[in-house]
Amino acid sequence: MLATIYTGSRPSQQQGSSQEQDKITVVASFYPLYEFASRVGGDRAEVSSLVPAGVEPHDWEPTPQDRQRVQSASMLVINSAGFESWADDMEANIVVNTSEGIELEHDDEGEGEEEDNDEHGHEGGVNPHIWLDPVLAKHQVEKIRDAMVSADPANANYYMEDADRFAAELDSLDAFIELELADCGKSDFVAFHDAFAHFAERYGLTQHSIHGASPEGEILPQRMQEIIELASELDINVIYSEDLIDSRLADTIAGEIPDGRVLVLSPIEGIDREEQQAGIGYIDKMKENVADLKVGLECRQQQ
Ligand SMILES: [Zn+2]
The missing domain is CATH 3.40.50.1980 (Nitrogenase molybdenum iron protein domain)
Incomplete structure (x- = not known):
């Protein structure tokens, strides 16, 4: 607590x-x-x-x-x-x-x-x-x-x-996380913004993202089309949204993908009051992320 x-x-x-x-x-x-x-x-x-x-x-x-x-x-x-x-x-x-002291590429x-x-x-x-x-x-x-x-x-x-x-x-x-993601059918995922680069590197995954540095701002139709094509190339059917932003853009993209659906991958950039009152913190949010990521990556359940 x-x-x-x-x-x-x-x-x-x-x-x-x-x-x-x-x-x-x-x-x-x-x-x-x-x-x-x-x-x-x-x-x-x-x-x-x-x-x-x-x-x-x-x-x-x-x-x-x-x-x-x-x-x-x-x-x-x-x-x-x-x-x-x-x-x-x-x-x-x-x-x-x-x-300070972390070597960032x-x-x-x-x-x-x-x-x-x-x-x-x-x-x-x-x-x-x-x-x-x-x-x-x-x-x-x-x-x-x-x-x-x-x-x-x-x-x-x-x-x-x-x-x-x-x-x-x-x-x-x-x-x-290492164990949960040990046996997955895919290693590519589409995040809402470029928040999971270090996470992906740590666990041997490849992050693609709709937005760049920030989850806010305009997305051009061309970028949406690129994501739709990427999803089709990589046989991806989950598009990740975030907890602090409107999910409509993710919904629209998922709607253009066969069996497309939207799940949440939280960059944990903020926690709302309800979550806080429920005692939810960083580690819980990370575990929720892993559970949602396992769906998109088609990972096998670990014992
Ligand atoms: Zn961010």
Whole structure:
């Protein structure tokens, strides 16, 4: 269970509780980092998310109040790798860059690409969706742990134990995914946007996507036609939609494919309030993704 409620807004200050005042205040940029920071910080950290629950973070921009909130917090936790373009001029006591140290490949397959963007339009030419690979997510957790330990050394053991516990869950998740996807009829899938590149690389799959870097924006009829042809070439009949966007585009494409259907593959870029109240988090969402992916990839049930 998460230590604080993910509303995106700053949790109310408890009055007269010295314990509350002793807590480190952590502002995470968007959902997965909010959960990772909450898991590591436990009762010793007051964690909030800048991007509110249920809001797609790609095109999100901070308000002046958000900037103030970050300034007064002990630390700002970001994904970086081009995901939070607004973070560059954000004033913060400490900025925890959770992708620092991860070797991210520049995607240079595209032809005639823009200077700083790859074929999918990722800023800086790297795909930022590292949290969808549990092994890379573990690295993010370690960066958060190190930052909390140095900000609050008196509670170092506490943060280290919490981080170890969560890292063990991520290891189990990695093993679970490996096993679940061990025996599949297909290895290609069509995601809604280019969020599963690192996931696909980790598990030996090939991701195709309707949208590029962000799930929002216009899709030209030509692109839709390309996806329909690709699906027919690869004998794909599942088109994946997402949880925070309108599924009509995916529905339209699936309607043009023999036996076409739409399932959801969540990029876990946000969790809505209902899910949160039901106690659903990152690991549950990853397992839901795997279950839906197994349908599209025609995987055999594991014992
Ligand atoms: Zn994304």
